[in-house]
Amino acid sequence: MPILFLICVLLAQQTLAFPNQHRVNRELSPYLRAGRDARSGSYQIPNTVQNGTSKARFDVPTPETTLDAETLFNLDAPQIDPINSSVFDWWYFDAVSNTNPDDSLVIAFFTSSMDAFPFLDANEPSILNVWLWASFANGTHYEDSLPATVATVTGADGVEINSSGNWSPKGFSWNALTEDQLKYEIIIASEKLPVEGRLTLTSRAPYHLPCGIQAERSQLEIAPHIGWVNLIPDAVGEVDLKIHGSTLRFRGPGYHDKVVI
Numbered sequence: 166m167p168i169l170f171l172i173c174v175l176l177a178q179q180t181l182a183f184p185n186q187h188r189v190n191r192e193l194s195p196y197l198r199a200g201r202d203a204r205s206g207s208y209q210i211p212n213t214v215q216n217g218t219s220k221a222r223f224d225v226p227t228p229e230t231t232l233d234a235e236t237l238f239n240l241d242a243p244q245i246d247p248i249n250s251s252v253f254d255w256w257y258f259d260a261v262s263n264t265n266p267d268d269s270l271v272i273a274f275f276t277s278s279m280d281a282f283p284f285l286d287a288n289e290p291s292i293l294n295v296w297l298w299a300s301f302a303n304g305t306h307y308e309d310s311l312p313a314t315v316a317t318v319t320g321a322d323g324v325e326i327n328s329s330g331n332w333s334p335k336g337f338s339w340n341a342l343t344e345d346q347l348k349y350e351i352i353i354a355s356e357k358l359p360v361e362g363r364l365t366l367t368s369r370a371p372y373h374l375p376c377g378i379q380a381e382r383s384q385l386e387i388a389p390h391i392g393w394v395n396l397i398p399d400a401v402g403e404v405d406l407k408i409h410g411s412t413l414r415f416r417g418p419g420y421h422d423k424v425v426i
């Protein structure tokens with residue numbers, strides 16, 4: 166489970182390395198401010214790390230015990246603002262082949278500095294990076310990342326809008342729908358890497374919050390100062406990608422979560 170690994174690493178990092186650095190303001194109003202366009206329900210996130218105190222949202226209004234599309238996609242919105250050098254948001258998607266577990270794909274969208282997420286590229290000043298890890302049945306691995314100049318994420322309070330993200334202008338985006346099932350499509354069109362194609366996740370398990378859905382407001386905090394929503398614990402994943410001329414095409418279990426630190 167990638168989340169458990171991530172949380173262990175980050176907890177260790179927080180408690181050992183930066184004991185006092187991370188105090189998130191719990192008094193934050195449910196509305197994050199910077200770069201948010203209330204009418205379109207989207208957030209524009211700049212690619213430079215910001216100075217000063219970040220505010221994080223670790224609970225959301227949940228008027229019903231089942232979430233409507235608006236509340237659901239609000240969980241997928243940025244939950245921290247601004248991105249200073251000790252906080253991050255990420256959106257994580259993966260799939261593994263049914264027939265051969267060596268065929269796999271991971272795509273992660275970051276708003277994070279290297280200080281906040283130590284595995285990132287130390288030479289990359291942009292805090293907007295998309296990472297892609299792919300492995301083929303024959304054992305060939307592929308890993309690369311691209312910086313973006315601006316990220317747009319939708320899924321804002323009070324606006325009926327589907328979750329979407331676009332790390333532009335580099336050709337990485339996702340879009341979500343909820344007709345009968347929650348469904349995500351992650352589209353990659355990068356000449357630079359070069360990678361082109363898509364990952365589709367069609368949910369087949371209910372979304373999951375750290376403490377379930379509570380009356381009126383639900384918690385996102387899974388450990389101190391770590392927010393987590395598991396919008397897709399299990400999915401039918403479909404991958405159809407061309408990576409450096411090699412085709413990666415398979416079906417198998419897929420997953421999506423979002424973490425804020």
Ligand SMILES: *[C@@H]1O[C@H](CO)[C@@H](O)[C@H](O)[C@H]1NC(C)=O
Pocket residue numbers: 186187188189190216217218219220249250251252
């Ligand atoms: C970033 O914001 C957090 C939360 O408010 C704060 O604890 C931390 O000191 C800030 N980091 C920097 C480098 O200013």
Ligand SMILES: *[C@@H]1O[C@H](CO)[C@@H](O)[C@H](O)[C@H]1NC(C)=O
Pocket residue numbers: 213214215216
């Ligand atoms: C943050 O502070 C540093 C040092 O004071 C300054 O050089 C930099 O321009 C500031 N960045 C922003 C985004 O304000």
Ligand SMILES: *[C@@H]1O[C@H](CO)[C@@H](O)[C@H](O)[C@H]1NC(C)=O
Pocket residue numbers: 234326327340341342343344
């Ligand atoms: C949002 O999702 C609904 C279904 O839940 C769909 O009908 C609609 O086309 C989607 N809108 C966009 C802009 O993708």
Ligand SMILES: *[C@@H]1O[C@H](CO)[C@@H](O)[C@H](O)[C@H]1NC(C)=O
Pocket residue numbers: 301302303304305410411412
């Ligand atoms: C591994 O498989 C991919 C996809 O079929 C292929 O493009 C690549 O050349 C193979 N690598 C090796 C080392 O055989």
